Amino acid sequence: MSLLANTSTLLGKELRTEFRSRELLTTTIVFILIVLVLFSFAFNPTSDESRQFASGLLWLALLFASSLMLQPCFLREQNNDTLSALRLSVSDPFAIFLAKLAANTLFLLLAELLLLPLFAVMYNVPVVPVLHWLLLVFFLASLGISIAGTALSAISAQARMRELLLPLLLLPLLTPILVVSAEVTRSLLDREPFVRWKGIGFIGVFDVVFLTALWLFGEYLLEE
């Protein structure tokens, strides 16, 4: 009970501070928007071309944006050493990770939902008929990105070249999830849409494995 209570209290703090500053959301949304617009003008794809590679562009943009978004996750806890205060207060340090990854997942999902209509219009792809499947992929992949990203953010925040380290560690680690999510999304945007269950299963397994690892070893990531 105390883990859930602590997580919900911390999630409330994460949401409150973010909606007060809008720092992460603004950066993420603006970055994805710029990438989508630039690619659209650079390639000016036909409808068939869009079905082929728009999903890849979308996930590439999301991946780079998430590395921007995840960077300050633990870094801003260092400004006033608030991470120490959290560690002294919670009974289970996993609550700190759970709250942060839940907040990161929510922020990513919000950015994806806000930009999906724009993506559909700019790349002329029909998203409405497969919206529920797209939302499932977005949720599972965003969760995976957040779990791995939150863990690596905790590691990189204590390192010397912290700004460089997170993308260096995060991008290779998330390559499998990027490739599979792009493939699943491409099949959903096809002229005859179909669901790649294996792909969705892979993302689900990725989430479970990384969440379990974080639960087992997270405490050590926070130690000085």
Next chain:
Amino acid sequence: MTPPAFSPVGLRLENIDKRYGRLLALRGVSLTIAAGECVVFAGRNGSGKTTLLRVVSQLVRPSRGRVTFSGATGDEQTTAVRPGFVAHATMVYDELTAEENLLLFARLQEIAQPEKRVETLLHDVGLSERRGSLVRTFSRGMRQRAAIARALLHEPAVLLLDEPATGLDPQGVTWLAEAIRRLRDSGRTILMSLHGESEISQLGTRAIRLDAGSIAADTRTGATFRSILTFADA
């Protein structure tokens, strides 16, 4: 300050080493501190004062040795004691108000009736009127008051103060000295690291000088006490 709701607690450090890579920050530190003592740690930069306090706070795991807390009857309470910690940094969120910060930490510590406790502490540290202001709008002195209130939320029997007067103006130091005096008189065990002699150091009942991670001097009396604080040879 409100009446204390804790039992006095003493602590014992046994042969503590702390290594950061090649650097040995603490070397075989052994100490027994009685319940209710107010210990001043002095020493030059890098002598190990902060590391020692962070080891006692359980934020840093020692490479060797152990810290144990004991009640007035001498019963060992290794894990149940959670010291209150005031560090160089304020350990509160700039983007939250003073009240939101204290409520956040009170709820995380599962304190009964958190609103009431926060109300009391805001009054005790003189922040009642600024309770709704974001901490980033506070002066250094007000931030330090918020930091002390956060550390006292769970009525700790052991209080750790790591250079608590850093950045405070003379009025701030006077307020802090008075606050520490009341906390000491309430029976709390206080460990604080300081630089040099001040109103605050005079509150100490024992002075310990650290040098290169080891205890170089330890006294409770007169001239030696003063020499430890001023880094003069004891």
